[in-house]
Amino acid sequence: MNFGFVTKDNMSLLTDLYELTMAQVYFKKGMNKNAIFDFYIRPAKNRSYFINAGLEQLVYYLLNIRFTEGHIQYLRSTGLFEEDFLSYLKNFRFTGNLYAVEEGEVIFPNEPVVQVEAPIIEAQIIETFVINTLQHPILVATKAMRAYSVARGTVLVDFGLRRAHGTDAGMKAARASYIGGFAGTSNVLAGKEYGIPVFGTMAHSFILAYRDEVEAFKDFTSVYPENSVLLVDTYDTIQGVYNAVKAIRELGLKHFKGIRIDSGDILTLSKKAREILDREGFNDAIIIVSGGINEYKIKQLLDAGAPVDGWGVGTELVVSADLPYLDCAYKLVEYDGRPVMKFSTKKKTLPYKKQIYRIEKNGILEKDIITVYNEEVKGGIPLLKQVIKNGELVTELPSLGQIRQKAINSFQKLPDELKSIEKTIQFLPEVSPEIVRTMEELERQYRGGR
DSSP: OOOSOOOTTTGGGOSOHHHHHHHHHHHHTTOOOEEEEEEEEOOOTTOSOEEOOOHHHHHHHHHHOOOOHHHHHHHHHTTOOOHHHHHHHHTOOOOSEEEEOOTTOEEOTTSOSEEEEEEHHHHHHTHHHHHHHHHHHHHHHHHHHHHHHHSTTOEEEEOOGGGSSSHHHHHHHHHHHHHTTOOEESOHHHHHHHOOOBOOOOOHHHHHTSSOHHHHHHHHHHHOTTSOEEEOOSSOHHHHHHHHHHHHHHTTOSOOOEEEEOSSOHHHHHHHHHHHHHHTTOTTOEEEEESSOOHHHHHHHHHTTOOOOEEEEOHHHHTTTTSOSOOEEEEEEEETTEEOOOOOTTOOOOOSSEEEEEEEETTEEEEEEEEETTOOOTTOEEOOEEEEETTEEOSOOOOHHHHHHHHHHHHHTSOHHHHOSSOOOOOOOEEOHHHHHHHHHHHHHHHHTO
C-alpha cells in the first residue's frame, strides 16, 4: 500500500466517483463537445485579496494523467462502468486548453483564476483534482503574505510540517508559504524538491536529554558554531538566556547565531533577552520566536516594540487557521459554443469563456474587469494566459523564486486599505455589459420556459 504522495502513476483515480459516472453518460450518449469550465473563489471572511498558487502542480497533472490497466481493473470491479467506456479511458489524455492567472498574482473573489477548455468528458473528469490542487496553496500563500505584510523585514520561516493535514499538505504549504514571502521552511524534503532554503534550531527534547542546560548548549554549538540558535525556554527562559551566554563563553566564541523563545510572555521575555544579550556583548545574536504565531501576533508584538528578528510560523500557517477552507468552485460556463450559467441564490455564475483585465493607476491596482474572452479593454492588462494548448505545454513555467518575487510585487500594487489584516473589503471585479446582457437573457429564457 502506498502512503506517500499522489504521483503520475495513480493520480487519475484521485477524483470523486460522480465525475466518472457523469463522464460515462456523456460517452454513452455521444455528448463530448467542447466545454469551458471556470475555477473561481467566492467571497470569504477575513480576506480582501488572495495570492494565486498551485498552478505548477495542476499543469503537471494535466500533462500526465493516464488510466493504467490496474486503474481499469479497479473501475471494472465496481460494476458501474461498461467495457466501451473503460476502453475509452485506456487511451485517455488531456487534449484541451488551459488558461490561468500566473502564480504569485493577486486575485479576488468571482474571478476565473483557471479556465479549462476541452471536450466535456476530459474537463469533467479533472474537476476534483483542480479544486483539490489549487485551494490549499492559495490559502497558505495568502496567509503567508498577510504575515509578510506586517513583519517589517523580520524573517519568516515555515515550521508547520508536523501540524499539516498530511504529507501532501505539508509539501504544498512549504512551497506556497515561500511564494507568500517566507524566507524558507523546516521541511527538508521541500528544500530538496523545490530548492527552498531550509532552517532549523533544536527541540526541547534535546535539552531534556542532558542533565545540564549549559552542556546541551555547548554540545550543539560545538558541532554548529556558525549556526546555533539555542532554545532557551525549556525550564526558565531568562535563566536559559544566561545559560546560552555562559555556554558560548565557555566555548571561547565571540559570536553565535541567536536564541529561540517558544512560550511565555513574548513581549517581556524578548525585551529582557535582548537586554541580556546586548549587555553581554552579543549584539548580533538574533531572537527567533515561535509557538502559536500568526500575522495578528506578529503585528501586535512588533507594534509593542518586541525586539524579534524572526518568526517560526507553524500550525496557523499550514492550516490557514482563521480561514481553513476556500468556498471555491469549478463550474461549466459554456458548452458547444452555448453560454450557460447557474441561477442558484448567491451562487450565480458568469457565462462564456472569459478574460480578466486589470486596470492600474500610477502603479496601484484600481479595478479588475471580467469580459468575454475576445473583448478588449483599453489600458487593461490581461491576466488569463494560455498555459496548455491541445494538451501540450506552450509556455515556460517560471521558477519558484520568480513566482515569489511576483507575489511580493503584486502585493505592493494593492491599495493600502486592501493590505490591512484587520479589516475585510470585498473588492469584487466589474463585469462587462455583454456578460450582463447574456445573464439577463439566459434568466429570461429559463423563467419563460418553466
